[in-house]
Amino acid sequence: MMYIISGKDTNNYKSLMDQAFELRHKVFIDELRWDIAVESKNIEMDQFDTDDAIHHLSVRDGRVVGYQRMLPTDKPHLLADIFPQLCMVDFPRGPDIYELTRYCVDRSHRQSRREVGSVGSELMVGFIEWGLASGIRKVIIEFETIWVLRALQLGFFVQPLGLETQIGNQKIVASLVNFDEATLKSVRRYRGIDEPVVQFLGSLAETGGFHEAAL
Structure with missing residues (x-):
């Protein structure tokens, strides 16, 4: 199961969010x-x-084992404010474009670098389900270059925004990733599971997944 929590509601889900921030530390700082x-x-x-x-929090047996964060591009976000060198075109912005950041999976639930396991594929399905429910069909992702081809194979339309750049110990390329209902079917087929994975919590549950920026 994957829970979707607005930044406005994080104090109401402190245990889950603390686990998410701890996972971010383990992956991005320690590893x-x-x-x-x-x-x-x-x-x-x-x-x-x-x-x-x-x-977005992927949970197994009450523990957060996968995480990603979505940021509106018409407000401060990583590509424009932290990594502008990754973009060689006009920054994609708008209420219908979000940036996917801090994607991470706990070491115990990972496959190889070139494979996506149960948690990783749930995070992919989850952001598509969230996007389609929220009027969002484009996301910016700064990911390792090897995943550009993998995303295309999974049914995403990927537009690189710049050249490959070394960030830490990774080679990163910023891309604008488009998706639709056909992409959702493709990724679900890859998972071998057709059931929805997303559950909206708090204020997002009350609005059916829509949030202020997408209205």
């Missing part, structure tokens, strides 16, 4: 050695964890 200032030894949060962020 990938990103040079990020952190206020807590075990928690990774940044200036984009605001009310505008949308948090």
